[in-house]
Amino acid sequence: MEQVVIQIDGNEVRTARGNTVLEAARDNGIRIPTLCHLDGLPDIGACRLCMVEIDGRFGTACTTRVRDGMKVRINTDELHEMRRTVLELLFAERNHVCSFCVSNGHCELQDLACELGMDSVRVPYRYPTLSLDATHPRFIIDHNRCVMCARCVRVCAEVEGAHTWGIAFRGTQVRVITDLGVDWGNAETCTSCGKCVQVCPTGAIVLKGQATAEMEKHPELVAELEERRRAG
Amino acid sequence: MRTRLDVLICAGAACLSAHSAAVRDALAREIEAHGLSDEVRIVETGCMGPCELGPVMLVYPDGAFYIHVTPEDAAEIVEEHFLKGRPVERLLWTTPEARRIAEQRKQVPFFAKQRKVVLKNCGLIDPENIEEYIATDGYAALGKVLTEMTPTAVAETIAASGLRGRGGAGFPTGKKWGFVAGAPGPEKYVVCNADEGDPGAFMDRALLEGDPHAVLEGMAIAAYAVGANHGYIYVRAEYPLAINRVEAALAAAHRMGLLGNNIMETGFSFDIEVRMGAGAFVCGEETALIASLEGHRGQPRPRPPYPAVEGLFGKPTLINNVETFGNVRHIILNGADWFRSIGTESSPGTKVFALSGKVVNTGLVEVPMGTTLRELIFEIGGGIPDGKEFKAVQTGGPSGGCIPAEYLDTPIDYESLQELGSIMGSGGMIVMDADNCMVNLARFFLEFTANESCGKCIPCRVGLPAMLEILQRITRGDGRADDIDKLERLGKTIKTASLCGLGQTAPNPVLSTLRYFRDEYEEHLVGRCRAKECTALIRYWIDPEACRGCDQCRRACPVGAIAGTPGNPPYAIDAEACVRCGTCREVCPFGAVEILDRR
Numbered sequence: 001m002e003q004v005v006i007q008i009d010g011n012e013v014r015t016a017r018g019n020t021v022l023e024a025a026r027d028n029g030i031r032i033p034t035l036c037h038l039d040g041l042p043d044i045g046a047c048r049l050c051m052v053e054i055d056g057r058f059g060t061a062c063t064t065r066v067r068d069g070m071k072v073r074i075n076t077d078e079l080h081e082m083r084r085t086v087l088e089l090l091f092a093e094r095n096h097v098c099s100f101c102v103s104n105g106h107c108e109l110q111d112l113a114c115e116l117g118m119d120s121v122r123v124p125y126r127y128p129t130l131s132l133d134a135t136h137p138r139f140i141i142d143h144n145r146c147v148m149c150a151r152c153v154r155v156c157a158e159v160e161g162a163h164t165w166g167i168a169f170r171g172t173q174v175r176v177i178t179d180l181g182v183d184w185g186n187a188e189t190c191t192s193c194g195k196c197v198q199v200c201p202t203g204a205i206v207l208k209g210q211a212t213a214e215m216e217k218h219p220e221l222v223a224e225l226e227e228r229r230r231a232g
Numbered sequence: 233m234r235t236r237l238d239v240l241i242c243a244g245a246a247c248l249s250a251h252s253a254a255v256r257d258a259l260a261r262e263i264e265a266h267g268l269s270d271e272v273r274i275v276e277t278g279c280m281g282p283c284e285l286g287p288v289m290l291v292y293p294d295g296a297f298y299i300h301v302t303p304e305d306a307a308e309i310v311e312e313h314f315l316k317g318r319p320v321e322r323l324l325w326t327t328p329e330a331r332r333i334a335e336q337r338k339q340v341p342f343f344a345k346q347r348k349v350v351l352k353n354c355g356l357i358d359p360e361n362i363e364e365y366i367a368t369d370g371y372a373a374l375g376k377v378l379t380e381m382t383p384t385a386v387a388e389t390i391a392a393s394g395l396r397g398r399g400g401a402g403f404p405t406g407k408k409w410g411f412v413a414g415a416p417g418p419e420k421y422v423v424c425n426a427d428e429g430d431p432g433a434f435m436d437r438a439l440l441e442g443d444p445h446a447v448l449e450g451m452a453i454a455a456y457a458v459g460a461n462h463g464y465i466y467v468r469a470e471y472p473l474a475i476n477r478v479e480a481a482l483a484a485a486h487r488m489g490l491l492g493n494n495i496m497e498t499g500f501s502f503d504i505e506v507r508m509g510a511g512a513f514v515c516g517e518e519t520a521l522i523a524s525l526e527g528h529r530g531q532p533r534p535r536p537p538y539p540a541v542e543g544l545f546g547k548p549t550l551i552n553n554v555e556t557f558g559n560v561r562h563i564i565l566n567g568a569d570w571f572r573s574i575g576t577e578s579s580p581g582t583k584v585f586a587l588s589g590k591v592v593n594t595g596l597v598e599v600p601m602g603t604t605l606r607e608l609i610f611e612i613g614g615g616i617p618d619g620k621e622f623k624a625v626q627t628g629g630p631s632g633g634c635i636p637a638e639y640l641d642t643p644i645d646y647e648s649l650q651e652l653g654s655i656m657g658s659g660g661m662i663v664m665d666a667d668n669c670m671v672n673l674a675r676f677f678l679e680f681t682a683n684e685s686c687g688k689c690i691p692c693r694v695g696l697p698a699m700l701e702i703l704q705r706i707t708r709g710d711g712r713a714d715d716i717d718k719l720e721r722l723g724k725t726i727k728t729a730s731l732c733g734l735g736q737t738a739p740n741p742v743l744s745t746l747r748y749f750r751d752e753y754e755e756h757l758v759g760r761c762r763a764k765e766c767t768a769l770i771r772y773w774i775d776p777e778a779c780r781g782c783d784q785c786r787r788a789c790p791v792g793a794i795a796g797t798p799g800n801p802p803y804a805i806d807a808e809a810c811v812r813c814g815t816c817r818e819v820c821p822f823g824a825v826e827i828l829d830r831r
């Protein structure tokens with residue numbers, strides 16, 4: 001495959017043409033924080049955590065394709081501060097109480113907080129009152145823990161083909177819905193495949209019957225499915 | 233047939249809601265009754281600009297400009313003016329200072345200082361009559377490009393003119409056309425952005441209502457230049473009149489072979505569909521607009537790929553603003569050099585602004601780029617009402633910034649406004665005087681943008697409400713010492729980290745007022761609002777010396793917070809019971825009620 005040479009934080013690296021900046025970094029063992037990105041799903045650039053500097057301008061690594069001679073900066077004070085603020089906003093938005101979450105210890109949001117050294121939240125907490133839908137026989141969605149990454153929406157539409165999940169409302173009211181707003185248990189399109197459970201990065205979509213910290217997920221499943229599908 | 237008098241009645245939305253249709257009917261009846269039907273013609277036009285004076289009406293050729301006309305005035309106007317040639321003075325628009333009769337449109341500074349290019353036909357022709365448009369060289373530019381120019385030459389002419397997008401960002405239009413023309417693929421689209429979501433903005437509506445063919449012609453020329461055969465106009469459903477006029481214009485153009493298959497028998501085909509948007513602000517953002525046109529949720533997506541490469545249905549798409557398209561035919565007919573002779577080096581041409589707020593003449597104005605804010609606000613706008621002092625002007629709508637008095641002599645163009653921490657935006661211009669609190673103003677705009685955030689990306693979705701909450705507590709008098717720093721830090725992050733232009737510009741009102749009016753923020757932190765607008769920080773007080781005990785205030789107070797006996801001053805306000813509505817101050821005939829700092 002044709003190679004492209006780009007610079008990341010001053011070092012020259014090689015990657016295949018057509019790759020994203022995120023893929024280029026990862027191929028070369030360089031870590032960029034991500035949340036909405038998931039291998040095997042189309043990228044939407046929603047969480048903004050993978051923000052890097054590209055030729056002097058800010059852009060998301062998951063959605064920007066490499067060009068010859070591109071200069072990328074990942075580790076600057078400004079970018080660290082930006083990522084941290086974005087993460088703080090996420091924690092302040094809904095009710096992320098890790099201590100009694102079934103995903104405690106296996107949560108991508110929690111991992112990011114550790115990685116980015118987020119030891120306090122400097123923005124006002126919103127403490128919204130949000131619902132929980134346990135009408136599905138096997139799964140639960142707790143909107144209090146949803147980060148609106150839309151992985152569930154994408155996996156359900158693009159991989160399972162069921163199109164059960166959608167997004168409704170806007171601003172702080174925004175939330176994921178099943179079948180245009182009916183309870184999940186009544187969503188006729190849902191095949192109960194469980195893919196959304198596996199890709200959800202937090203304790204928002206979980207299996208029933210899990211105790212605190214018991215819920216382990218396997219989001220890498222999607223990439224494996226993609227791989228197998230491509231192999232035929 | 234030539235008529236002796238043409239009566240141009242404004243049928244823009246503002247005048248229509250002020251019952252200009254009833255005035256038209258009354259005039260028609262009177263004209264008929266006086267047997268003047270062959271001599272006097274009534275023409276309904278698009279918005280003339282001075283909306284708060286409506287219904288307005290201009291009589292040609294004598295140039296009498298009537299304002300606030302009612303159906304009851306019709307008989308007098310017809311008898312006195314149309315029959316006897318004596319304009320009805322009490323209804324004529326006069327300049328405020330000299331009370332001079334505005335016999336000629338040119339003599340009113342509101343018009344004299346303007347330069348109408350885009351709005352040239354608005355208020356002069358009947359937008360529902362294609363022949364009137366054609367009589368103003370309408371569709372001549374389309375004919376010229378189809379018969380005399382190559383597509384490349386058209387894009388080059390637009391590029392040479394220096395025209396920049398009027399939808400907000402000011403991207404060079406010719407360059408954009410070049411990108412779309414050069415994008416591979418047989419199928420391309422032209423989209424006209426008529427979403428116009430800025431509260432208070434109505435320049436695009438005025439053009440669509442007043443001269444719809446100019447926009448259609450601009451789109452057709454663009455389509456020829458980029459190689460598209462289909463176009464869409466995305467217009468908000470709240471603009472029913474604009475939609476009707478555009479639909480009518482489309483039908484008329486089709487009938488005459490000026491749109492549709494094989495236009496003017498040149499082999500070029502182009503048709504346009506009107507699509508209605510539900511009116512979300514974010515749907516004006518080009519990628520959200522395209523998603524909405526495709527039937528998806530109106531959410532932006534990261535660029536690149538730009539619509540020029542991957543737009544509607546994944547095909548190369550040219551998307552331009554209404555006013556941008558409105559400029560096109562004039563450039564084709566008069567040449568790029570002519571266009572460059574108007575405006576400034578970096579921003580040629582004119583710009584339409586919606587002037588509102590604390591200014592004598594509100595409404596739509598079109599001026600050459602490079603006109604100073606002072607000329608716009610004081611000469612065309614007629615200055616600040618009630619002899620008050622100018623404080624600031626907000627340009628660029630809810631995502632623009634505030635510009636203080638010391639920059640009044642700044643020539644308006646894309647760069648100068650940006651340097652001042654504001655933007656051109658689509659052309660909103662809100663004037664403020666000393667009674668406007670800058671913190672409260674910032675809060676007001678943030679409330680709008682926080683509500684309109686689509687919720688896709690975190691900085692905008694959560695960051696804007698976080699800023700809003702801080703602003704709310706500052707205006708409530710509960711601000712904390714580090715709140716100003718927090719606002720600045722959050723504002724900066726939201727601007728750089730947000731996905732689309734909404735989040736990237738939404739902090740501007742806060743950051744620009746912090747830049748120019750930081751002392752007002754600091755005063756709020758110690759409980760003072762100098763504009764006396766933040767009700768939590770003020771109290772009403774009756775000056776015992778001035779009070780005459782007339783009892784007016786006591787009777788007017790909606791919560792019974794005022795005590796006193798008639799004829800036995802002074803009266804007094806119970807500060808605890810008072811809801812600070814200001815009614816007492818309005819009714820007191822002796823000016824005895826004052827507003828003081830709460831503390």
Ligand SMILES: Cc1cc2nc3c(=O)[nH]c(=O)nc-3n(C[C@H](O)[C@H](O)[C@H](O)COP(=O)(O)O)c2cc1C
Pocket residue numbers: 396397398399400401402403405425426427428429430513514515516517518519551552553554556658732733734
């Ligand atoms: C939140 C947001 C709202 C916008 N609203 C409008 C609008 O109402 N009308 C418009 O023409 N452009 C609007 N734009 C700009 C468009 O994205 C786009 O730049 C423009 O239509 C391009 O046309 P132009 O080059 O002719 O200006 C908006 C942008 C943003 C970020």
Ligand code: SF4
Pocket residue numbers: 155156160162163164165189190191192193194195196197
């Ligand atoms: S279980 Fe499968 S089908 Fe049902 S919502 Fe989740 S991903 Fe879609």
Ligand code: SF4
Pocket residue numbers: 141145146147148149150151152153176199200201202204205
């Ligand atoms: S439910 Fe989970 S996967 Fe779906 S948007 Fe929320 S956090 Fe993402």
Ligand code: SF4
Pocket residue numbers: 514531532684685686687688689690692693730731732733734735736
């Ligand atoms: S900046 Fe705001 S409006 Fe734009 S994509 Fe993000 S959340 Fe949506």
Ligand code: FES
Pocket residue numbers: 033034035036037044045046047048049050051060061062063
């Ligand atoms: S991972 Fe790139 S924006 Fe979320």
